Amino acid sequence: MDWGDLADAAVLFPSYSGTEDGQLPTLPVGEPVWHVLDPSNPLALKTQMASLEGDIGVENSGFFTRGSGIIVHEAATVEAGAYLIGPCYIGPRAVVRSGAYVRENSWICADAMVGHATEVKHSILLPGAKAPHFNYVGDSILGKNVNLGAGTKLSNLRNDGKEVHLRHSGNRVPSGLRKFGAVLGEGTATGCNSVTNPGVVLGCNSVVWPNVTVTGVYGPSSQHR
Numbered sequence: 001m002d003w004g005d006l007a008d009a010a011v012l013f014p015s016y017s018g019t020e021d022g023q024l025p026t027l028p029v030g031e032p033v034w035h036v037l038d039p040s041n042p043l044a045l046k047t048q049m050a051s052l053e054g055d056i057g058v059e060n061s062g063f064f065t066r067g068s069g070i071i072v073h074e075a076a077t078v079e080a081g082a083y084l085i086g087p088c089y090i091g092p093r094a095v096v097r098s099g100a101y102v103r104e105n106s107w108i109c110a111d112a113m114v115g116h117a118t119e120v121k122h123s124i125l126l127p128g129a130k131a132p133h134f135n136y137v138g139d140s141i142l143g144k145n146v147n148l149g150a151g152t153k154l155s156n157l158r159n160d161g162k163e164v165h166l167r168h169s170g171n172r173v174p175s176g177l178r179k180f181g182a183v184l185g186e187g188t189a190t191g192c193n194s195v196t197n198p199g200v201v202l203g204c205n206s207v208v209w210p211n212v213t214v215t216g217v218y219g220p221s222s223q224h225r
Contacts, residue, residue: 006168006201006217007032012185013126013143014204020127021110022073022091023052034183034201037122037139038176045122046105049087063096067104082114097132112142123181139179143186149210151193154200156181164199168217175199185220194224 005011009027018024028035028043035041036048054071062080069087072078076090081098084090088102091110096102100114103121108114112125115132122139125131129142137148138156148154156179158164164180165172182200190196191210202208203220214224 006203006219007034009033011220012183012201012203015144015186016126021093023054023071023089024109025107025124032175033141034175034177034180036124036141037180045107045124049089049105049107052087052089054089073110091127122179126186138181139177140181141183143184143188143204145187146184147189149190149192149194149208152190152208153195154181155195155198158198166199166201166217167215 012033025048026043027033036043036045038044039046052071056070056072057074058072058076058078063078063082065084067086070084072090073092075092076094078096079098082096082100084102085104088106090096090108093111094108095113097115099116101119102114105122106120107124109125109127111128113130113132114120118131118135120137123137124141126144128145131137131148133150135148136153138154140154164175164177166175180199182196184202185204187205188202190208193211194208195213197215200214201217202222203218205220206222208214208224212224
């Protein structure tokens, strides 16, 4: 696949229509999908979240909140001991488990899951995406039915703090972002304790084996051992 296809939201998330349950993010068309993470983009995640309306529609059974703009759908579940920082959105039937840490500008769509000891920050979990156990999801986009194995970390910052570049076929392409984790195409699964370096893009139905570190941009059904 060429570079344009690997960056295209329609290729990475082919079953995402934007008409599913709950409030849904608009993904860029005709430009790399990770531009939604760029605050200067007209479709920036922060800008879209600022326009959302709603409040906490579930009974507070012992979870913690801080800041404004926290929206929890009435059909969502937020367990005791979870911590939500606004603005953030928790969609219908989404589950935020005890000990989860949902930080600013996290968009957790319908049927998605943020599990115990998982931290999500400035990221989109599309419908059915799951980060269920001891995960870090920073400045990332998880497609429908993505599943992160226990301990998977999506690293979002270079050690030197410089701009993240994407690597594909021997080329390094600037992302325009200082913080950029991973874009995981729908159906992708990662094994326990795997790590993605900043700027990873995996096509649909890719598989990362346990304890593997991934760098670069790959097409659908890629295998990382």
